[in-house]
Amino acid sequence: MLKRLMPLLAVILLALGLAAPASAQLQVRVDEGNFKPTPIAIPDFQVTGSNTQLARQIADVVRADLASTGLFDMQNPASFIQRDLSINAEPRFADWKIIRTDALVVGAFEELPDGKLAVSFRLWDVYGGELMRINGEPGRRLTTTPENWRRIAHKIADSIYTRLTGEDPYFDTRLVYIAETGPKTERVKRLAIMDSDGANQQYLTSGRSTVLTPRFSPSSQEITYMSFEGGRPRVYLFNIETGRQELLGNFPGMTFAPRFATDGQSVLLSQAQRGNTDVYIMNLRTRESRRLTDHPAIDTSPSMSPDGQSVVFNSDRGGTPQLYIMNTDGSPRACPSGGRDTACRITFGKGRYSTPVWSPRGDLIAFTKQEGGKFYIGVIGIDGSGERLLSESYLDEGPDWSPNGRVIVFFRENRPGAGPQLWSVDLSGRNERRVMTQTDASDPAWSPVLQ
Amino acid sequence: MHTLLKASAAAALLAAMAACASRPPPVEEQPVAPPPVEETVEETETVVTEPVETSSITPGSLEDFRVNVGERVYFDLDQFRLDSDDQEILKRQAAWLNAYPNVRVLVAGNADERGTREYNLALGERRASAAKDYLVSLGVSASRIDTVSYGKERPIAGGSNDESWAMNRNAWTQIVSGATS
Numbered sequence: 001m002l003k004r005l006m007p008l009l010a011v012i013l014l015a016l017g018l019a020a021p022a023s024a025q026l027q028v029r030v031d032e033g034n035f036k037p038t039p040i041a042i043p044d045f046q047v048t049g050s051n052t053q054l055a056r057q058i059a060d061v062v063r064a065d066l067a068s069t070g071l072f073d074m075q076n077p078a079s080f081i082q083r084d085l086s087i088n089a090e091p092r093f094a095d096w097k098i099i100r101t102d103a104l105v106v107g108a109f110e111e112l113p114d115g116k117l118a119v120s121f122r123l124w125d126v127y128g129g130e131l132m133r134i135n136g137e138p139g140r141r142l143t144t145t146p147e148n149w150r151r152i153a154h155k156i157a158d159s160i161y162t163r164l165t166g167e168d169p170y171f172d173t174r175l176v177y178i179a180e181t182g183p184k185t186e187r188v189k190r191l192a193i194m195d196s197d198g199a200n201q202q203y204l205t206s207g208r209s210t211v212l213t214p215r216f217s218p219s220s221q222e223i224t225y226m227s228f229e230g231g232r233p234r235v236y237l238f239n240i241e242t243g244r245q246e247l248l249g250n251f252p253g254m255t256f257a258p259r260f261a262t263d264g265q266s267v268l269l270s271q272a273q274r275g276n277t278d279v280y281i282m283n284l285r286t287r288e289s290r291r292l293t294d295h296p297a298i299d300t301s302p303s304m305s306p307d308g309q310s311v312v313f314n315s316d317r318g319g320t321p322q323l324y325i326m327n328t329d330g331s332p333r334a335c336p337s338g339g340r341d342t343a344c345r346i347t348f349g350k351g352r353y354s355t356p357v358w359s360p361r362g363d364l365i366a367f368t369k370q371e372g373g374k375f376y377i378g379v380i381g382i383d384g385s386g387e388r389l390l391s392e393s394y395l396d397e398g399p400d401w402s403p404n405g406r407v408i409v410f411f412r413e414n415r416p417g418a419g420p421q422l423w424s425v426d427l428s429g430r431n432e433r434r435v436m437t438q439t440d441a442s443d444p445a446w447s448p449v450l451q
Numbered sequence: 452m453h454t455l456l457k458a459s460a461a462a463a464l465l466a467a468m469a470a471c472a473s474r475p476p477p478v479e480e481q482p483v484a485p486p487p488v489e490e491t492v493e494e495t496e497t498v499v500t501e502p503v504e505t506s507s508i509t510p511g512s513l514e515d516f517r518v519n520v521g522e523r524v525y526f527d528l529d530q531f532r533l534d535s536d537d538q539e540i541l542k543r544q545a546a547w548l549n550a551y552p553n554v555r556v557l558v559a560g561n562a563d564e565r566g567t568r569e570y571n572l573a574l575g576e577r578r579a580s581a582a583k584d585y586l587v588s589l590g591v592s593a594s595r596i597d598t599v600s601y602g603k604e605r606p607i608a609g610g611s612n613d614e615s616w617a618m619n620r621n622a623w624t625q626i627v628s629g630a631t632s
Contacts, residue, residue: 185605233602254600270569272572272573298573300573301567354566354570355569
């Protein structure tokens with residue numbers, strides 16, 4: 001089973017393709033059992049202009065992004081032999097083979113006459129002795145304003161990651177979360193946002209009202225979350241660009257546990273009224289809501305499948321909180337455990353299961369599990385098979401997926417009384433690491449890849 | 452109103468702590484068997500709780516409700532069932548509310564920290580509703596009772612142990628308006 005401190009490893013497949021075309025180049029495998037991180041060298045970029053420091057910072061962020069995956073072994077610049085790299089020339093592969101690097105990134109930084117900056121880069125397969133084309137191009141050149149430099153770095157890292165692993169990108173994204181301060185009995189909880197690597201932290205609400213469980217829209221610059229504004233829990237929308245906050249719907253009871261539907265056009269949520277919590281879906285354009293569950297048990301924490309056909313949710317209709325799947329249109333479905341029902345239970349292990357979140361790839365559901373005085377983050381197949389626990393501590397709660405479905409972010413209280421922190425773990429269960437925040441933090445949610 | 456609530460929260464915390472000290476220590480998960488005796492035997496309990504001079508308390512005041520009636524009922528792990536102790540407190544609350552018909556209350560349901568946020572919001576709402584339903588069954592008009600759930604977000608005890616968790620699984624009847632000052 002997983003062990004938290006297991007080394008961060010990944011297998012590389014060096015296909016020295018004779019018969020195969022370009023796809024047989026250097027390929028980093030993310031799922032294999034026998035892991036060895038791929039050696040990669042990212043020397044500082046060539047600089048045209050005076051801002052050597054900024055050029056170095058960009059390279060640092062690229063290196064940090066790739067290192068954070070646990071899939072790469074970042075080579076020490078002090079060991080580099082070739083010091084006269086040029087983006088316009090082939091590197092001396094022999095020099096890079098001596099230090100046993102598999103991949104080499106050569107970058108160039110320019111300050112443009114209009115004040116913007118541009119970064120170009122190429123990716124080389126050292127043992128294959130050839131250029132690795134990116135989206136069919138021999139390299140990429142990205143331009144932006146100087147204050148936006150981190151996004152260039154994230155986009156470069158995304159390109160390299162995607163080219164080497166075949167996975168979709170996820171560095172050029174943001175996390176929204178709840179920043180927490182103050183003693184436990186008088187906690188201040190604010191909506192906060194930051195880049196995926198923890199840079200550019202900002203608060204979005206004042207802390208006057210307790211806010212919880214923010215989630216990103218898959219299609220707009222909006223967040224849905226729950227706030228105690230006005231005294232009772234209600235679901236709101238928050239526009240990141242305008243700062244405008246809007247109450248969602250006119251439900252008689254309290255509303256909470258919001259999450260956008262896959263198409264971003266609706267929000268799933270729970271309403272509690274007269275002691276009973278059920279799941280609803282509200283269309284954001286028409287503002288009409290439809291009830292999805294009608295059961296005297298607690299039904300909450302809905303999350304929709306990527307194809308929009310199904311909703312996984314948490315219910316205690318079986319006596320303890322467990323995960324169930326229903327059809328979005330309310331029709332009965334064939335349950336993996338046999339028979340047809342409007343809601344099929346998928347968790348049967350020991351313990352209590354809650355906060356299900358459907359993977360962007362569709363095949364897995366992440367959850368919080370509580371058993372024997374501990375909390376776990378895990379994943380399970382949509383038919384209830386293949387449960388795997390990825391993390392364990394005194395309190396691990398509230399998983400959310402990176403947009404490419406490779407990484408899960410969650411919050412953790414390491415020991416009784418400790419404040420919550422953000423952590424991430426790879427879907428493989430390896431590479432558990434802290435996501436740094438300025439304050440205690442909980443309820444992280446990942447944005448889609450920025451445009 | 453905010454400061455009023457705060458002050459009453461602080462007072463309630465003290466009262467709850469005092470009450471806690473006189474209660475048997477809470478036990479996790481063990482289902483509490485219904486007591487073999489009927490509710491009439493509880494007389495002694497009122498003697499035990501508070502050495503307060505009742506004469507100095509204005510009848511119908513916030514303090515009267517807090518000290519002589521009791522603001523909170525406590526729940527077993529994962530439960531929203533009201534046991535005979537809870538029913539006793541709610542009966543006193545109902546009698547008091549029936550005596551002071553201008554008083555409006557907010558019943559806040561709370562959960563301990565050993566559950567997930569969203570489920571606990573639902574669980575807190577269940578607890579608040581259970582307390583409200585009981586008050587209504589004793590003749591208090593439903594329109595005088597609002598409910599809210601704070602889930603695990605507003606613990607009254609800051610510890611991470613069985614005692615604190617037992618304190619934090621509660622329904623708290625707070626007077627919103629209409630009390631004698």
